[in-house]
Amino acid sequence: MRAQKLYELEKKKLELKRDAELQHIKDELKAGYEYVRPINVIKRTLANAAKEPEIREDLFKIGLNMATGYLTNKVVPAKAGGPIKKWLTSFIQEKVGGYVSENGDSIKLAAEKFALKLLNKISRKKSTSPDDGSEPDGELSKSAA
DSSP states (O other): OHHHHHHHHHHHHHHHHHHHHHHHHHHHHHHHHHHHSHHHHHHHHHHHHHHSHHHHHHHHHHHHHHHHHHHHHHHSOSSSSOHHHHHHHHHHHHHHHHHHHHTHHHHHHHHHHHHHHHHHHHHHHHHHSOSSOOOOHHHHHHHHO
16 A cells, blocks of 8 residues: 555656657747747848947948938929939939938938937927926915925
């Protein structure tokens, strides 16, 4: 009888150990699967690329050129008009794009300065106006008296 209980306890202990090992293997497989999923590979690649200053600079210039091309196309649409207007539009886009490509660093600095001024102005505006609509301390003490 005692041997039977010991046997069942040992069996239960082995089953629990097996279940824990099985769960560990399942967790490892799931982690491995998540690691090799295409979206996660792309995310890691982009995160690593974003850390490289050269790649960040190139991405900024590409984005700047794309935005310039889009804005130039909106200002001077190439679809309307004859061949001279289309040629003129292409010429303008090429010259503006070339200027942006050559002066990307100075444009970036100007954009950063503009963004900082804008953020400072917004933060000053928020700090001078009360958020909760209550009166300033001086007026509150006068009305409470």
